Amino acid sequence: MRTEALEYLACPKCRASLDLGQGAVSDADGHILTGDLVCRIRACRYPIERGVPALYQPDVQPLHSETASRFDAQWNHWRSLHDYYERQFLEWVAPLQPADFAGRTVIEGGCGKGRHSAIVGGFGPRALVSLDLGESAYVAFENTRHLRNVHVVMGDLATPPVGRVFDIGFSVGVLHHLPDPAAGFLSLASRVREGGRMVVWVYGQENNEWITRFVDPVRKTLTSKLPPPALRAASAVPAAALWAAIRGVYRGATDGLRSQLPYADYFASLHEFPFHEIHNIVFDQLVTPVAHYLPEAEVRRWFNGGFRDVAIRWKGRYSWTGVGTVSSTPRSS
Numbered sequence: 443m444r445t446e447a448l449e450y451l452a453c454p455k456c457r458a459s460l461d462l463g464q465g466a467v468s469d470a471d472g473h474i475l476t477g478d479l480v481c482r483i484r485a486c487r488y489p490i491e492r493g494v495p496a497l498y499q500p501d502v503q504p505l506h507s508e509t510a511s512r513f514d515a516q517w518n519h520w521r522s523l524h525d526y527y528e529r530q531f532l533e534w535v536a537p538l539q540p541a542d543f544a545g546r547t548v549i550e551g552g553c554g555k556g557r558h559s560a561i562v563g564g565f566g567p568r569a570l571v572s573l574d575l576g577e578s579a580y581v582a583f584e585n586t587r588h589l590r591n592v593h594v595v596m597g598d599l600a601t602p603p604v605g606r607v608f609d610i611g612f613s614v615g616v617l618h619h620l621p622d623p624a625a626g627f628l629s630l631a632s633r634v635r636e637g638g639r640m641v642v643w644v645y646g647q648e649n650n651e652w653i654t655r656f657v658d659p660v661r662k663t664l665t666s667k668l669p670p671p672a673l674r675a676a677s678a679v680p681a682a683a684l685w686a687a688i689r690g691v692y693r694g695a696t697d698g699l700r701s702q703l704p705y706a707d708y709f710a711s712l713h714e715f716p717f718h719e720i721h722n723i724v725f726d727q728l729v730t731p732v733a734h735y736l737p738e739a740e741v742r743r744w745f746n747g748g749f750r751d752v753a754i755r756w757k758g759r760y761s762w763t764g765v766g767t768v769s770s771t772p773r774s775s
Contacts, residue, residue, distance in 0.1 A: 443474050443495050447593035450547065450571050453481035453488075454497050454603040463487065473587060493583045496596045497603035498575065526714065528561045533711075534614050534643040534763060537753070540565040542639075546609035549573065551599050551630040552616025556582025556592075562612075563589040571604055573597050599626050602633050606771075609638045618644045618734045627744045634768050640749070641765045647737040649704070649760050654735050657727065665728035674721075677728055681721040688712050688720065708758040738762060 451460050458481045466477030477490045479497070488497050532539065543565040553559045553572035559582055563570050570592045572582055579596040586592040597603040599613075599620065611634040613627070620626040623644065631640050647654070665673055692709040703709075712720065727733070738754060741762045745752040749766035757763045 443490060443493060443593055443595070444472055444590065445474070446569070446590075447495075447571065447595070448479075450549075450569060450593070450604050450607055451479070451495070451497065451595065452603055452605045453483070453486050454499055454597060454601045455486055456481060456483050457605070458483035460488070466490070471587070492580050493587065494579045494594055494596050498596065498598045499601065502575070502598050502600075527557050530711070531558055531561050531614065534757065534761075535612060535641045535765075536755070536763065537765065538610075538612075538639070538641055543567045543610060547607060548610045548612070549602070549604060549608045549630065549633055551602070551611065551613035551626065552619075553582045553594065554578050554616075556585040556594065558612075558614055559586050559592055559594065560589065563592040567591055567610075569593065571595060571608075573599060573602060573604075575599065600629055602629060604633050606633050606635055608634050610634070610641070611638065612641045614643045617642055618736060619730050619732050620734075621732060623734055623736065624740070624744055631748070631768065632771065636768050636770065638768050639765065640745075640768065641763070642741075642744075643757065643761060643763045644741065645733065645735045646756065646761045647735040648756070650735045653727075658733070661728050661733065662731070666731040670729070673729060674725060677724045678721060681717070681724040684724060685717050685720040688715075705758070705760055708760055711758075736762065 445462060448460055448462065452458065453460060460479040460481060462474065463478040463480045466474050468474050473493050474490055475493050479488045479490065479495055480486070488495055543562055544567065546567050548562060548567045548570045550559060550562065550570060550572040553574045555578050556572065559570060559572040563586055568591065572586070572592060572594045574582060574596060575598050579594050583594040586594060595603060599616070611630050613630060617623040617626050627642060634640055665676070668676065688709050692703060692706065692713065738756070741764050742754055745754070745764055745766045748768060748770045750769040752764070752766040755763045
């Protein structure tokens, strides 16, 4: 982390500002690699390790940590960033465009390995605070340490360790992995100032009923409990079948036939992905202990109080993007 991050961070316990403790060690680029942060009110102390401050309370719900640690295995295995991630990200957060982030203060709820952090950081925000509970935050730090405006923080999305100082809050592919997605949304939104914008992308229930009926029971009882190396090996088989379908059936289908195929737009958009990225997607579906598939009505409810100019979009007929402007203080979790 850099000292500039202190402008945005807060104690997760009492919401007070934080100061850098004595004995901190920095590198030549100004990153504080080790040390601690101290709360100004109660002197709560939080360690900084490998460039990332750990700002969460000891009583973090175990399921939050379990989910984060399961994804750590995935994100630490596939660390590379690719150009097509930017196009995919902008499709998920539309109508927001790169210019909407320029010069703004932004908070990201759930950064994983930092691929979206690197993309948004490149759009020129004044500052981006990227939050994640798992050790993937260390990977995100390495992937964004060249960007002076990106600050990676290890913390719980249920109690974001930041003030209400942000112009934009976004969460892509994360809220549906929380035990209570609505609470996570409201908690993140409570850190966006009035007139700021919230944008989220989540799995949809509509058109995904077969997953909740057939895949979810297997994931809950078996695959989410497998050691990551074993699951990675096992997931290669369905990933190979999916990759073949994308490269063959979906890519070669006529417009008329493609419109009749499930996930037509989504799979067609993946035809340039190498096999390891398809493997990544399948692993993602099977690794987590929690995955909610949310109906449109629920996503709309999130934006019912404290928002205006709300737009809910059925992205690819399998997921929901929600965008709204904060008009009053959203109810926090």
